[in-house]
Amino acid sequence: MRPSFLPTLASALLAVAAPSQAAEPVLIGMGTLSGAISDLSGLNYALESGIAANQLGGVGSALAWAGGNTFLALPDRGPNAAAWTDNAAFGATVDNTTSFVSRFHTLQLNLVATPGAALPYAVQTTLKATTLLSSPTALTYGATAPTLTGLVSSSTLTAGSTNYFSGRSDNFAAGLSTHPNNARLDPEGLRVSNDGKSVFVSDEYGPYVYQFDRATGQRIRSFGLPGSFAVSNPTPSVNTEIPGNTAGRVTNKGMEGLAISPDGKALFGFMQSPLLQDGGDGGRYNRIVKIDIATGDVSQFAFDNRINGKSYNSSELLALNDHELLVLERDGKGLGDGSPGSKAAVKQLIRVDLTGATEVSGIADLRTQPGAAIVGTRFLDIKAALNAAGIPDAMVPSKLEGIAFGEDVMLNGKTMHTLYLSNDNDFLGDVLPSGNATPVAYGNQFYVFAFEGGNLVQQGISAVPEPSSYALLVAGLGTLGFMARRRRG
Numbered sequence: 001m002r003p004s005f006l007p008t009l010a011s012a013l014l015a016v017a018a019p020s021q022a023a024e025p026v027l028i029g030m031g032t033l034s035g036a037i038s039d040l041s042g043l044n045y046a047l048e049s050g051i052a053a054n055q056l057g058g059v060g061s062a063l064a065w066a067g068g069n070t071f072l073a074l075p076d077r078g079p080n081a082a083a084w085t086d087n088a089a090f091g092a093t094v095d096n097t098t099s100f101v102s103r104f105h106t107l108q109l110n111l112v113a114t115p116g117a118a119l120p121y122a123v124q125t126t127l128k129a130t131t132l133l134s135s136p137t138a139l140t141y142g143a144t145a146p147t148l149t150g151l152v153s154s155s156t157l158t159a160g161s162t163n164y165f166s167g168r169s170d171n172f173a174a175g176l177s178t179h180p181n182n183a184r185l186d187p188e189g190l191r192v193s194n195d196g197k198s199v200f201v202s203d204e205y206g207p208y209v210y211q212f213d214r215a216t217g218q219r220i221r222s223f224g225l226p227g228s229f230a231v232s233n234p235t236p237s238v239n240t241e242i243p244g245n246t247a248g249r250v251t252n253k254g255m256e257g258l259a260i261s262p263d264g265k266a267l268f269g270f271m272q273s274p275l276l277q278d279g280g281d282g283g284r285y286n287r288i289v290k291i292d293i294a295t296g297d298v299s300q301f302a303f304d305n306r307i308n309g310k311s312y313n314s315s316e317l318l319a320l321n322d323h324e325l326l327v328l329e330r331d332g333k334g335l336g337d338g339s340p341g342s343k344a345a346v347k348q349l350i351r352v353d354l355t356g357a358t359e360v361s362g363i364a365d366l367r368t369q370p371g372a373a374i375v376g377t378r379f380l381d382i383k384a385a386l387n388a389a390g391i392p393d394a395m396v397p398s399k400l401e402g403i404a405f406g407e408d409v410m411l412n413g414k415t416m417h418t419l420y421l422s423n424d425n426d427f428l429g430d431v432l433p434s435g436n437a438t439p440v441a442y443g444n445q446f447y448v449f450a451f452e453g454g455n456l457v458q459q460g461i462s463a464v465p466e467p468s469s470y471a472l473l474v475a476g477l478g479t480l481g482f483m484a485r486r487r488r489g
Helices: 007-017 088-093 382-388 469-488
Strands: 026-033 062-065 070-074 103-113 121-132 187-192 198-203 209-213 219-223 255-260 266-271 285-292 298-304 313-319 324-330 347-353 377-381 400-405 409-411 414-423 431-433 439-441 444-451
Touching: 026 103, 026 382, 062 414, 070 187, 070 400, 103 444, 121 444, 187 266, 198 255, 255 324, 266 313, 313 400, 324 400, 347 382, 377 382, 382 444
Parallel strands: 026 121, 062 187, 062 400, 187 255, 255 313
Antiparallel strands: 026 444, 062 070, 070 103, 103 121, 187 198, 198 209, 209 219, 255 266, 266 285, 285 298, 313 324, 324 347, 347 377, 400 414, 409 414, 414 444, 431 439
């Protein structure tokens, strides 16, 4: 059943925003989910950094609607914002990444009425399942084995062929960074297939785009990206990889965003920064790839990401319909930035239209043909909307990264669309010092907006029963333990 809002309060909110069909989305609810709790993976050992392998941490690198009030949430490569204390030398060589097993979480996000409150609804969050991502074929883990000890008692280990993806930056083979056998995965984008049975994940390391079985987490397909997106000299450390390459994705700024067309036939991927040959980090022209899911064919388009004379990182991509996309553009300032007095300046959604756009696969350097780039229009000023709700710039999350549409709702007699946003807190915990050293909440934040019109064509996702985390655990833990024994041997 679709929830309905309190008419009087909702009408007031819309009046404040604007009285027209073209009004920007209006904030209608907020919620949080603690990153300090354990997820439902069942992993019971400590990572190299000492953090528990089952700590929920940050889940907002991507957010995907799965029908109804069900959403899938994605942590990135795990904790790496703090230096290791036990092995500083090794930790530095792998940029303080750990053997965090890549995973996604199934959440229920319910809109609960809050009569008399500033916003008509609160977002009630419930963790329902955790699914680990794996490959049925062997993966390359690097010279030092991942930390997987203490998983279960030795008497329960059984032989198997499951290989789990890892967040540690040295888990790769020599050669182009896009080799699909590399175990390292920094997942940043997530979308659900229309039949509800699989998920698509984009990554920064390769960059990669993989398809996984939604119930088991096992990879079922790899989509090949052009070699021009890869770096030819990958290394575990940003300090050596950046000076060692002149072409391909920028280190730690690969395929950040992922969208799926409403008909489920195409994926759209977005690099966080322009490729090195297009100007690199801080460059102006960013590449969007369109992948035909049936054939794997890839086409490319260019986006002009300059706002008021400055270029910003692109954090997510969401399809309004088969030709219009929303791009999440942001600075790195605000809550969680870590620098004293940091205040958010730019957090917004830009609408881009691919209709008639130039296909740029044949353009080696987009700076030579700037006219090929699409110029977008603003869809939502996120920072301004959060400011209007009483959230100051210093408290706006620095890394808003997940966006998804949800179910339509009835608002004051009108059918309204919903838009959900989430943040990535980098596993930094639920409390951080603010600019004046006062502790502030910094868990997983969820913001819900309502809007009408907007040319939205909602994705048609079939309902699929969610697997229980216990069933996944029984199916997968034995083989995970076997991988640990094999790597140590």
